[in-house]
Amino acid sequence: xxxxxxxxxxxxxxxxxxxxxxxxxxxxxxxxxxxxxxxxxxxxxxxxxxxxxxxxxxxxxxxxxxxxxxxxxxxxxxxxxxxxxxxxxxxxxxxxxxxxxxxxxxxxxxxxxxxxxxxxxxxxxxxxxxxxxxxxxxxxxxxxxxxxxxxxxxxxxxxxxxxxxxxxxxxxxxxxxxxxxxxxxxxxxxxxxxxxxxxxxxxxxxxxxxxxxxxxxxxxxxxxxxxxxxxxxxxxxxxxxxxxxxxxxxxxxxxxxxxxxxxxxxxxxxxxxxxxxxxxxxxxxxxxxxxxxxxxxxxxxxxxxxxxxxxxxxxxxxxxxxxxxxxxxxxxxxxxxxxxxxxxxxxxxxxxxxxxxxxxxxxxxxxxxxxxxxxxxxxxxxxxxxxxxxxxxxxxxxxxxxxxxxxxxxxxxxxxxxxxxxxxxxxxxxxxxxxxxxxxxxxxxxxxxxxxxxxxxxxxxxxxxxxxxxxxxxx
Amino acid sequence: xxxxxxxxxxxxxxxxxxxxxxxxxxxxxxxxxxxxxxxxxxxxxxxxxxxxxxxxxxxxxxxxxxxxxxxxxxxxxxxxxxxxxxxxxxxxxxxxxxxxxxxxxxxxxxxxxxxxxxxxxxxxxxxxxxxxxxxxxxxxxxxxxxxxxxxxxxxxxxxxxxxxxxxxxxxxxxxxxxxxxxxxxxxxxxxxxxxxxxxxxxxxxxxxxxxxxxxxxxxxxxxxxxxxxxxxxxxxxxxxxxxxxxxxxxxxxxxxxxxxxxxxxxxxxxxxxxxxxxxxxxxxxxxxxxxxxxxxxxxxxxxxxxxxxxxxxxxxxxxxxxxxxxxxxxxxxxxxxxxx
Numbered sequence: 001x002x003x004x005x006x007x008x009x010x011x012x013x014x015x016x017x018x019x020x021x022x023x024x025x026x027x028x029x030x031x032x033x034x035x036x037x038x039x040x041x042x043x044x045x046x047x048x049x050x051x052x053x054x055x056x057x058x059x060x061x062x063x064x065x066x067x068x069x070x071x072x073x074x075x076x077x078x079x080x081x082x083x084x085x086x087x088x089x090x091x092x093x094x095x096x097x098x099x100x101x102x103x104x105x106x107x108x109x110x111x112x113x114x115x116x117x118x119x120x121x122x123x124x125x126x127x128x129x130x131x132x133x134x135x136x137x138x139x140x141x142x143x144x145x146x147x148x149x150x151x152x153x154x155x156x157x158x159x160x161x162x163x164x165x166x167x168x169x170x171x172x173x174x175x176x177x178x179x180x181x182x183x184x185x186x187x188x189x190x191x192x193x194x195x196x197x198x199x200x201x202x203x204x205x206x207x208x209x210x211x212x213x214x215x216x217x218x219x220x221x222x223x224x225x226x227x228x229x230x231x232x233x234x235x236x237x238x239x240x241x242x243x244x245x246x247x248x249x250x251x252x253x254x255x256x257x258x259x260x261x262x263x264x265x266x267x268x269x270x271x272x273x274x275x276x277x278x279x280x281x282x283x284x285x286x287x288x289x290x291x292x293x294x295x296x297x298x299x300x301x302x303x304x305x306x307x308x309x310x311x312x313x314x315x316x317x318x319x320x321x322x323x324x325x326x327x328x329x330x331x332x333x334x335x336x337x338x339x340x341x342x343x344x345x346x347x348x349x350x351x352x353x354x355x356x357x358x359x360x361x362x363x364x365x366x367x368x369x370x371x372x373x374x375x376x377x378x379x380x381x382x383x384x385x386x387x388x389x390x391x392x393x394x395x396x397x398x399x400x401x402x403x404x405x406x407x408x409x410x411x412x413x414x415x416x417x418x419x420x421x422x423x424x425x426x427x428x429x430x431x432x433x434x435x436x437x438x439x440x441x442x443x444x445x446x447x448x449x450x451x452x453x454x455x456x457x458x459x460x461x462x463x464x465x466x467x468x469x470x471x472x473x474x475x
Numbered sequence: 476x477x478x479x480x481x482x483x484x485x486x487x488x489x490x491x492x493x494x495x496x497x498x499x500x501x502x503x504x505x506x507x508x509x510x511x512x513x514x515x516x517x518x519x520x521x522x523x524x525x526x527x528x529x530x531x532x533x534x535x536x537x538x539x540x541x542x543x544x545x546x547x548x549x550x551x552x553x554x555x556x557x558x559x560x561x562x563x564x565x566x567x568x569x570x571x572x573x574x575x576x577x578x579x580x581x582x583x584x585x586x587x588x589x590x591x592x593x594x595x596x597x598x599x600x601x602x603x604x605x606x607x608x609x610x611x612x613x614x615x616x617x618x619x620x621x622x623x624x625x626x627x628x629x630x631x632x633x634x635x636x637x638x639x640x641x642x643x644x645x646x647x648x649x650x651x652x653x654x655x656x657x658x659x660x661x662x663x664x665x666x667x668x669x670x671x672x673x674x675x676x677x678x679x680x681x682x683x684x685x686x687x688x689x690x691x692x693x694x695x696x697x698x699x700x701x702x703x704x705x706x707x708x709x710x711x712x713x714x715x716x717x718x719x720x721x722x723x724x725x726x727x728x729x730x731x732x733x734x735x736x737x738x739x740x741x742x743x744x745x746x747x748x749x750x751x752x753x754x755x756x757x758x759x760x761x762x763x764x765x766x767x768x769x770x771x772x773x774x775x776x777x778x779x780x781x782x783x784x785x786x787x788x789x790x791x792x793x794x795x796x797x798x799x800x801x802x803x804x805x806x807x808x809x810x811x812x813x814x815x
Contacts, residue, residue, distance in 0.1 A: 320694040332701035334683055343682045
């Protein structure tokens with residue numbers, strides 16, 4: 001299967017002010033191979049793939065490709081209001097005189113889709129399509145340029161288990177026809193299942209190269225963190241008592257509408273909401289956070305409980321990026337009696353709290369006064385979680401609390417959530433990572449199209465059944 | 476990279492400014508040395524010159540501080556000119572009629588300025604909070620409304636009995652703000668402006684309101700999720716912004732002109748936008764920036780007289796400063812490395 005090199009990177013080095021992102025990396029991709037690039041956040045994977053794509057110029061080293069290089073972004077770069085064919089052929093539309101030859105364009109997209117086994121309607125408006133189909137559009141756009149090398153950045157982050165299998169069937173078909181594929185991912189099961197080789201990055205260097213046939217998830221993960229895996233705090237016995245009760249909730253509109261949803265979260269338990277992105281989880285979280293209007297009841301057992309909320313988008317919803325750790329440590333708490341004295345803020349208290357968060361969550365920062373923008377995603381998230389837990393809340397809403405952060409930071413965040421539960425907090429965990437829910441949750445509720453379609457006790461979890469419910473299949 | 480940093484920093488901006496001004500002088504047929512000499516002598520060369528510079532500084536400082544408050548809250552208040560004018564109108568209209576002890580009268584004049592300007596800002600704030608009307612458009616348009624209303628009022632019902640133009644009657648001398656620099660027109664309005672700068676600095680850095688205001692400006696969605704009432708912040712910050720500009724209008728009436736006149740501002744409210752931006756929206760730096768612009772405003776006239784550089788060149792330069800700043804912001808965002 002491995003013959004001529006499709007992509008050769010030699011001695012690649014790239015530094016940004018204060019950090020060497022990629023440090024003397026050699027990487028070779030053979031035509032027809034599926035190569036996985038893994039590593040913790042900040043290990044340099046994104047920079048390396050941006051260099052391979054030609055988007056970022058390396059300080060040193062050379063990039064040679066046997067043909068064009070395509071890149072499918074993690075966050076799709078599509079024009080939502082345009083049709084599928086318009087997106088696929090954007091900038092390369094077939095012309096008839098000064099007009100676009102629409103018939104030729106449609107035929108070209110249809111033919112391209114059939115050749116690659118991707119079912120799609122060329123005339124559909126992109127923003128009306130499900131995430132999995134939108135990704136096909138993104139993929140088709142790259143395939144139209146007949147790339148010798150295709151880079152895929154976290155391609156399955158938003159897909160349901162069934163969509164993931166279909167996606168990799170397409171990718172394997174491409175590889176069989178000679179395209180070199182590089183997948184940047186942190187899902188190690190997929191690496192083992194679908195990739196032929198894997199390169200592990202740590203601190204800007206490639207620290208391990210392995211054949212997937214002769215390695216294991218455990219070995220790859222250890223190479224990523226450079227040692228043994230951090231473990232999550234253990235679950236202790238707790239006495240459940242009612243905390244949050246949601247009855248007959250109706251909220252939101254369109255695809256993510258919630259129609260008559262009821263659930264209870266007990267003190268001393270973690271209730272995990274499993275589901276594919278876009279099935280109403282955001283509507284549920286926003287209703288609980290009282291950010292959107294809703295009908296029905298969302299009530300706490302003791303009237304108004306202290307709540308700690310971890311929103312899903314830390315950059316936009318949880319942090320003021322140019323501000324210091326100190327200023328961010330009191331965001332959302334600025335009206336609490338211990339922070340607010342008359343008109344003024346207790347700055348000393350803010351600093352103490354920031355220090356407590358930094359100590360308890362091992363936030364790696366030069367000082368408490370650096371802008372949080374300069375911190376890594378993992379350290380930013382530690383601040384968000386630390387702030388949500390600092391006032392010992394009775395109820396915690398955690399929405400994708402470890403999304404996009406490295407293994408070490410994720411284990412720490414999960415441990416602190418488990419400790420909050422052990423200490424008697426009711427925790428509602430909404431996550432798109434089924435593994436995270438299986439690790440943490442005492443009970444699991446599966447959400448599909450705005451409704452709870454099944455619940456499981458931890459003792460009798462059936463991973464297959466949960467996967468089927470997530471995909472909307474009924475037994 | 477290092478050179479790039481220097482050129483895009485404040486020193487680079489000043490250097491670029493000097494080059495542009497030199498160019499403007501050469502175009503006007505004067506050597507830059509003569510031009511700059513005339514400018515600085517005219518602005519700082521004596522008591523009355525320094526006084527005029529500080530009068531302009533004061534007139535720019537109030538609206539600039541108001542603009543900074545709104546900008547920090549993420550609201551582009553382009554209406555400081557109108558807010559200043561309405562503040563001045565309130566002070567001038569009531570001041571010409573009132574009979575009170577001097578100090579109380581002076582305080583009342585400034586308060587009237589705050590009420591007038593605050594009201595004018597609050598209109599745009601209410602429109603934004605209630606109908607999500609774009610504040611850039613509404614504040615800008617309200618400038619024209621303010622100019623038209625004040626012209627109509629002082630041409631008719633509020634016109635002073637002996638006035639020849641569109642002016643109110645004189646204020647009673649007991650309400651004239653005391654002179655700060657003997658031998659010049661500079662009043663204690665400057666001290667009031669500096670006090671406002673200090674209060675604003677405290678407001679931004681120490682108070683809950685300032686914290687919520689800055690959060691709304693920097694990260695509106697995070698602010699909303701932090702329980703901050705964005706609508707309240709919106710109308711309140713535009714009202715306060717207008718109030719500060721309005722006090723500025725009142726100090727011009729009580730401090731220098733001693734009556735309201737529709738021509739009392741040669742565009743202070745617009746130049747103040749540049750002052751606020753040059754001062755990086757930080758109250759104490761804005762004081763310095765206002766002094767710099769005060770030099771340009773006051774020195775420009777002298778430059779015109781002695782070096783034959785038209786005063787309009789100064790306005791060209793002020794426009795260029797805004798362009799340089801906008802470009803600087805663009806360049807610095809572009810060279811910032813991608814996060815993660």
